[in-house]
Amino acid sequence: xxxAHGLTKRYGSKLAVDDVTFxxxxxxxxxxxxxxxxxxxxxxxxxxxLDRPTAGSVTVNGQPxxxxxxxxxxxxxxxxxxxxxxxxxxxxxxxxxxxTHGIAPARVDExxxxxxxxxxxxxxxxxxxxGMGQRLGIAVALLGDPRTLILDEPVNGLDPEGVLWVRNLxxxxxxxxxxxxxxxxxxxxxxxxxxxxxxxxxxxILADMPVQQLVDGASRRLVRVRSxxxxxxxxxxxxxxxxxxxxxxxxxxxxGVDAARVGELAAAGGVVLHELTPVASTxxxxxxxxxxxAVEYQTEGPADAxxxxxxxxxxxxxxx
Amino acid sequence: xxxxxxxxxxxxxxxxxTVQRVTFARVLRGEWIKFRTxxxxxxxxxxxxxVMVGLALMMAAIMQVAADTPExxxxxxxxxxxxxxxxxxxxxxxxxxxxxxxxxxxLASLIVTSEYSTGTVRSTFAAxxxxxxxxxxxxxxxxLTTAVVVAVALAIAYVATAPMLDTAGLSVDLSDGExxxxxxxxxxxxxxxxxxxxxxxxxxxxxAGAIFTIVALFFVVPxxxxxxxxxxxxxxxxxxxxxxxxxxxxxxxxxxxETDALLDPWVGYAxxxxxxxxxxxxxxxxxxxxxA
Numbered sequence: 001x002x003x004a005h006g007l008t009k010r011y012g013s014k015l016a017v018d019d020v021t022f023x024x025x026x027x028x029x030x031x032x033x034x035x036x037x038x039x040x041x042x043x044x045x046x047x048x049x050l051d052r053p054t055a056g057s058v059t060v061n062g063q064p065x066x067x068x069x070x071x072x073x074x075x076x077x078x079x080x081x082x083x084x085x086x087x088x089x090x091x092x093x094x095x096x097x098x099x100t101h102g103i104a105p106a107r108v109d110e111x112x113x114x115x116x117x118x119x120x121x122x123x124x125x126x127x128x129x130x131g132m133g134q135r136l137g138i139a140v141a142l143l144g145d146p147r148t149l150i151l152d153e154p155v156n157g158l159d160p161e162g163v164l165w166v167r168n169l170x171x172x173x174x175x176x177x178x179x180x181x182x183x184x185x186x187x188x189x190x191x192x193x194x195x196x197x198x199x200x201x202x203x204x205i206l207a208d209m210p211v212q213q214l215v216d217g218a219s220r221r222l223v224r225v226r227s228x229x230x231x232x233x234x235x236x237x238x239x240x241x242x243x244x245x246x247x248x249x250x251x252x253x254x255x256g257v258d259a260a261r262v263g264e265l266a267a268a269g270g271v272v273l274h275e276l277t278p279v280a281s282t283x284x285x286x287x288x289x290x291x292x293x294a295v296e297y298q299t300e301g302p303a304d305a306x307x308x309x310x311x312x313x314x315x316x317x318x319x320x
Numbered sequence: 321x322x323x324x325x326x327x328x329x330x331x332x333x334x335x336x337x338t339v340q341r342v343t344f345a346r347v348l349r350g351e352w353i354k355f356r357t358x359x360x361x362x363x364x365x366x367x368x369x370x371v372m373v374g375l376a377l378m379m380a381a382i383m384q385v386a387a388d389t390p391e392x393x394x395x396x397x398x399x400x401x402x403x404x405x406x407x408x409x410x411x412x413x414x415x416x417x418x419x420x421x422x423x424x425x426x427l428a429s430l431i432v433t434s435e436y437s438t439g440t441v442r443s444t445f446a447a448x449x450x451x452x453x454x455x456x457x458x459x460x461x462x463x464l465t466t467a468v469v470v471a472v473a474l475a476i477a478y479v480a481t482a483p484m485l486d487t488a489g490l491s492v493d494l495s496d497g498e499x500x501x502x503x504x505x506x507x508x509x510x511x512x513x514x515x516x517x518x519x520x521x522x523x524x525x526x527x528a529g530a531i532f533t534i535v536a537l538f539f540v541v542p543x544x545x546x547x548x549x550x551x552x553x554x555x556x557x558x559x560x561x562x563x564x565x566x567x568x569x570x571x572x573x574x575x576x577x578e579t580d581a582l583l584d585p586w587v588g589y590a591x592x593x594x595x596x597x598x599x600x601x602x603x604x605x606x607x608x609x610x611x612a
Contacts, residue, residue, distance in 0.1 A: 049449040050442055051611040066449035073339040077446055083439035085358060092357035093443070099350040100447045102340030140443055145337035 072144030086126030130157030505572030
């Protein structure tokens with residue numbers, strides 16, 4: 001269980017996380033979704049006590065993280081891949097962390113086995129691929145068999161098999177009654193893994209709901225219809241309570257009336273149809289719609305670029 | 321969430337992994353594992369010892385040759401510079417201390433700064449979120465390692481140079497309190513330099529900056545001041561010079577002061593310890609406050 005209250009982080013003049021309040025429940029996977037630079041990593045670092053909040057507070061399992069006597073048993077975190085000295089072996093890195101909690105070396109071997117690192121565990125981390133680094137980060141997170149698992153972009157750099165493995169791991173761990181908080185900038189990833197989703201953009205919470213609700217609520221049930229008698233059809237649809245907007249190349253985009261009903265109305269009114277297509281908006285579209293105003297690094301057109309607001313400060317990840 | 325939960329399930333998952341409380345002793349073990357599992361660290365320590373012994377042997381050999389050559393020994397006995405140093409056997413045995421200070425200073429700063437440059441520090445602080453035990457554990461590791469390695473290097477140098485120093489009439493006299501103080505002082509000085517550099521590394525967090533600071537403070541500035549002091553009569557330059565961390569701290573390895581230009585051995589060493597304590601306190605405060 002993670003509880004954040006009014007959590008705020010300011011870097012100089014930039015507000016990275018802006019008065020964020022949320023709860024991450026145990027027993028399910030909670031996705032933390034947002035575009036790059038939205039404040040996901042900063043929020044996760046504040047949960048782990050690595051960054052000091054400018055205002056507000058956050059607790060893990062009822063206490064600020066630093067107050068726990070066995071921190072690694074409370075939270076296991078993957079905050080960035082390869083947060084390891086390149087000259088040290090994966091085995092020794094894990095061994096050093098295990099020593100701080102009196103965790104037996106056998107457990108180190110166990111998490112190495114579990115994350116599929118057995119073949120490279122005694123090699124120096126400098127030669128690891130991004131995917132192996134990610135697996136080592138997950139091994140570190142699992143070391144203390146924690147009640148809460150925090151994974152920042154866990155599938156970055158993993159091959160398809162690795163992605164599937166992380167997904168299953170997250171679901172399995174949550175199934176044991178633990179808390180899993182997993183960030184991603186990919187809606188599809190969150191939809192496949194998470195039960196609940198918290199969407200963040202420009203440091204603010206945009207949505208906090210079950211994944212299914214986000215999908216249902218944000219997606220528009222759109223019907224594209226094309227007809228030589230478009231005006232007549234539009235009138236009939238509007239009378240039915242539908243919303244009609246002219247789409248591309250003369251088609252009508254109808255919402256509020258499903259495809260079957262559009263067909264019936266057309267038949268009843270003797271309207272010829274050239275096309276009748278139900279268009280379910282995708283998850284990705286729902287997400288883009290939600291975060292449209294909150295994208296940190298928007299692709300700007302040439303005109304915008306000249307008058308652009310210039311997002312030059314990047315506190316996320318690489319800049320530190 | 322709709323499934324009925326028994327009380328056992330409500331209490332959370334049962335763990336089969338034994339996880340114990342974080343204690344200073346455990347943090348210390350973790351830091352020791354980190355220290356000994358980097359090849360660069362192990363090599364630096366080994367090379368420091370080898371070079372310190374090597375420099376002592378080289379100097380002893382020169383002394384032996386000088387003693388065998390009448391013109392040279394006469395020249396040395398009349399050289400005011402050499403007389404001022406007060407050349408004894410301990411001077412030869414501890415001859416590599418300056419190199420040792422450089423090696424130990426760089427190593428101690430890197431122990432902290434490399435954690436920042438590689439991101440290891442975030443794993444470290446996730447495991448020990450109170451942070452300060454990490455600083456103290458690193459301090460214990462680097463100070464003790466330095467002390468042991470320097471003591472061993474001096475012991476080897478003492479034994480290895482003894483025959484040559486006997487020939488040169490410069491035998492180390494372990495019944496002479498001042499010589500024993502100088503030998504022990506070499507261990508103390510280098511261990512303190514390590515603590516000083518650890519604090520600088522913690523404050524600066526960047527390898528290049530920390531190493532530059534250590535080299536400048538311990539090697540470049542004293543060199544400049546040794547010239548400035550000769551060139552001017554201004555009293556303040558004398559004071560700045562004798563209060564420089566290296567000039568003050570090194571007094572414990574040298575003979576007692578015969579001029580006002582330098583502090584007494586223990587006073588000088590106490591000045592270095594004072595700087596080190598202040599820096600460590602500052603390092604501890606910033607370590608707790610800053611974002612990792």
